[in-house]
Amino acid sequence: MSTRSRIIEVTAALLAQSPTGDVSTRAVCEAAGVQQPALYRLFGDKDGLLAATVDHVWEQYLAMKRAAERSADPLDDLRAGWDSHTAFALAHPNAYRLLFATTLTTRPESADEAMRLLREVLDRLAADGRLRVVSTTAAQMVMAANTGVALALVLQPSLYPDAGLSALVRDATHRAILRDVDAVDHASDARTAAANTLTSGLGELVPATFSPAEAGLLGEWLARVPAAEAHSTQK
Structure with a gap:
């Protein structure tokens, strides 16, 4: 060694x-x-040491996620990812706090890869037409909610004694980003999902189909669809 x-x-x-x-x-x-x-x-410096240590500890979690076989339903993977994230936080509270609740001058790389792995699952859901929001926004919402409840359990166990709270927040967050595919689709919901699905696949169309400038313009147009539908719903 x-x-x-x-x-x-x-x-x-x-x-x-x-x-x-x-x-x-x-x-x-x-x-x-x-x-x-x-x-x-x-x-x-000390921050560099702690950042390297956090990456070392989190490598166990990230290696497990990389090696995990995809489920037939990406929603199962999304739920499992949330639960394993919370479980790891509770098992390694000090390393978790260093990653998500401190301002180390040297940034651990673990958080970026955790977000990338989450985005991969959400891209699959977007490709199936099941997201209400674009996958980038969905990833931010899920990660913010997951880290928030995990930090609450780690930092304030007396205020949040029930670890089952994580599952409740998980399901509420997932309802906010996912379409109910078992319900009758409303036209606006379907248009929003279609726009999000196309947005998630834009990167694969460059340069085979569109130039970067064309893809950027198309992405801007598609981003207007969910906003327009939300605005019309509020009227």
């Missing part, structure tokens, strides 16, 4: 055991058997 890997492993262990959610570089160096100059040479 390299010195860098050993330091990260030690930091992850100390972080998991920390009652405050913090670790000192001195404690890390003592446990890893290295001098502080070596730590700073490898990671730049």
